[in-house]
Amino acid sequence: MVRESYRQQLDGLLEFVCGMGQLVVEGLNKGLQAIRDHDRALALSLEPWDDTIDQMALDIEKKCTDLLALQQPVAVDLRLIVSVFKLVTDLERVADLAVNLGEYSLVSEAFVLVPKEQLLQLGKIASEMMNDSLEAIRTRDVARAKQAIARDRVLDQRCWDLRTEVLTQIIRRAGHANTSEQAKKIADNTITVLWSIRDLERVGDHAVNICARTIYWLTSNPEFI
Amino acid sequence: MIAKQEETLEVHSQPESGSILQTQEFSLWYGKQQALDRISLKIPEQNVTAIIGPSGCGKSTFIRSLNRMNDLIPSVRVSGQVLFHNQDIYAGHIDPVEVRRRIGMVFQKPNPFPKSIYENLAFGLRVNGYRSRIRERVEQSLRRAALWDEVKDHLHKKTGLDLSGGQQQRLCIARALAIEPEVLLMDEPCSALDPLATAKIEDLIHQLKQDYSVIIVTHNMQQAARVSDYTAFLYLGKLIEFGKTAQIFENPDKKQTEDYITGKFG
Incomplete structure (x- = not known):
């Protein structure tokens, strides 16, 4: 049956997106674990893993294009495909981070x-x-998506606080740098930590984008986009 | 038989432009069987309005009610009103022939007369009392129907039946336009045509709305989405939802509409 096959393709698309999302979160956790354990091997394993994620993103875009061209989706189905088109980029960016x-x-x-x-x-x-x-997508849970969006403020505030703390430390330590070598080390450390904070803040932003697209898909409300 | 509901339908929508046709609590029965149930709808002027819905939902019955084509069926009974320029076309003193002149119709299957292309149009003009500028009107109508360039060299040599299916349908549109209607009703005008002929008719519909109000019944939802400005969804003789086409196809208000257009039923 043609329409049954169409519905299976839509369900399959969602399953694929959730599967990709799951891998992205696992990768994110590995990145954090590499920082925690200073695990070089784990850190180096992320680069080839990212190629897999990039390919998955392309596969999802292809599935969306096929559905648009062959099934002419409308209403909630159209919003799903348009949303997936956008949020797959967010997932791919989180993998990069x-x-x-x-x-x-x-x-x-x-x-x-x-x-x-x-x-x-x-x-x-x-x-x-x-x-x-991702759970909001999987369970079609608008409330959960809104909760995640609300949590971004907490993350932003914590990022800001930690950034302030880093700057305080720089000022304190810079005075104790006796050689240019020591000063360079402090600068390198500063940049790396600030970039880490910035990237984690961006992960939160991408999660917000994913939630906003999920809410649009499920309710047609573009308020959070 | 359509079960009656106690509550009054409140699916009214006010288009941004003025309305040329308006149905008010319009119902229709074939004998004892109710086909339309209290439909209230304002058809916007100089726009294309699509009527969609599953087979048997009353689409064709509804569109045929708008120019009293159903009068020709003996068992038909109606209630409510169809207002054209604020005048009820079912009022006792209204001449149905005049109604059909001002609200023209094109059918699913092209039905040209077995006469010359010229006569297909001129005949209707003469019957409707036009005496002067017949040739000019024929040419103008064929041009409006985007058929002139294809038939101008054999207006008298070829009959309507010598044309292709798509050309025949445009000839029928030209014939309807010749007597200068204000509204054009189209009942599945492309269902018997190939994709190329369908595309030409769709382009034509798009052009026609500059001068006419077009109401099209179609089974093809993508066609409704492509050609119409407003869409009405009928189900079991009731108007479920009416709104701008983009809204209906991107974000319908009613779950029934969404289920139908996404193919969950129908």
């Missing part, structure tokens, strides 16, 4: 400026937001 986190973990002593635990706390929130956004 996970690779970044792995790379930052390779910089020796990168996380001496502030307790590593504080950075990992940010990572935990960002990872949970991603999980919630």
